[in-house]
Amino acid sequence: MSKRITLRTEILLEGLKFPESPRWHDDKLWFVDMEAYKVMTVDLKGKTETIIERLSPVSGIDWLPDGRLLIASMVDCRLLRLDPEGVIEVVDLNKFETVYLNDMVVDKKGRAYIGNFGFDYFHEKPFAPTKLILVTPDGDAKIVADDMAFPNGTVITPDDQTLIIAETFAARLTAFDIIEDGSLSGRRVWSNLKSLAPDGICLDAEGGIWAAAPGRGRVVRVLEGGKITHIIKVENDAYACMLGGPDRRTLFVATSTHVRTSGRIEIVEVDIPGAGLP
Numbered sequence: 001m002s003k004r005i006t007l008r009t010e011i012l013l014e015g016l017k018f019p020e021s022p023r024w025h026d027d028k029l030w031f032v033d034m035e036a037y038k039v040m041t042v043d044l045k046g047k048t049e050t051i052i053e054r055l056s057p058v059s060g061i062d063w064l065p066d067g068r069l070l071i072a073s074m075v076d077c078r079l080l081r082l083d084p085e086g087v088i089e090v091v092d093l094n095k096f097e098t099v100y101l102n103d104m105v106v107d108k109k110g111r112a113y114i115g116n117f118g119f120d121y122f123h124e125k126p127f128a129p130t131k132l133i134l135v136t137p138d139g140d141a142k143i144v145a146d147d148m149a150f151p152n153g154t155v156i157t158p159d160d161q162t163l164i165i166a167e168t169f170a171a172r173l174t175a176f177d178i179i180e181d182g183s184l185s186g187r188r189v190w191s192n193l194k195s196l197a198p199d200g201i202c203l204d205a206e207g208g209i210w211a212a213a214p215g216r217g218r219v220v221r222v223l224e225g226g227k228i229t230h231i232i233k234v235e236n237d238a239y240a241c242m243l244g245g246p247d248r249r250t251l252f253v254a255t256s257t258h259v260r261t262s263g264r265i266e267i268v269e270v271d272i273p274g275a276g277l278p
Contacts, residue, residue, distance in 0.1 A: 009266035016263030019254035024244025060104035072101040105154040110137035115151030153201035166198035200240025205275040212238040243274025
């Protein structure tokens with residue numbers, strides 16, 4: 001049995017509240033500071049910029065093929081888009097009985113796959129399964145998967161054939177085949193993570209997935225079937241991760257505390273570059 005490799009991070013940026021949804025785009029790391037209601041960027045020298053600031057929490061972000069940014073407005077469950085003239089509403093997803101929009105990924109055709117909590121986690125309501133929603137660039141929306149246990153971080157493989165999503169409250173990564181119209185089929189367990197509850201995830205060029213594991217102070221690299229090859233330890237909790245940098249070998253880790261303070265962006269260099277979407 002091969003030995004797991006343990007790595008440690010360096011701090012790129014601190015002084016945040018609760019960073020989430022990191023994305024590498026235009027030579028910068030984009031992310032949301034969920035509790036500060038901001039979409040921000042930071043470059044590899046630590047220089048930051050606030051792209052937008054809202055009046056309530058924002059969650060997942062990703063881009064349409066034409067370069068416009070999509071933003072999940074978390075509490076009011078609306079998908080927003082940043083146009084040249086400002087932020088507009090694409091679609092209201094409350095009709096699907098969503099509770100707190102979560103992470104998302106946008107495919108090469110501009111279709112957004114968006115998760116949600118499914119229950120009022122912040123007020124300690126009982127767990128309830130929920131659905132994964134697909135939104136087209138025109139704002140049409142439909143359910144593409146149900147009975148999801150807190151659908152969270154999501155990736156699409158480089159061949160555009162497979163979507164893999166973290167089901168946080170089921171401690172697993174789940175895979176689907178992507179059909180031509182964006183619907184999903186062939187649901188299967190990609191990896192059981194047992195005591196690890198995966199949050200944000202990203203994919204590398206050898207098919208491994210880095211998964212942030214809140215409550216365990218770490219990010220792990222896991223292969224299909226469940227083998228963990230690498231562990232990255234962090235001081236606080238890791239909530240999301242993304243491979244970026246000039247060669248996509250810089251792993252960015254979004255960390256914070258359970259009371260959503262002392263947020264950081266941490267970095268570590270890895271051997272295998274990122275691949276696929278986002």
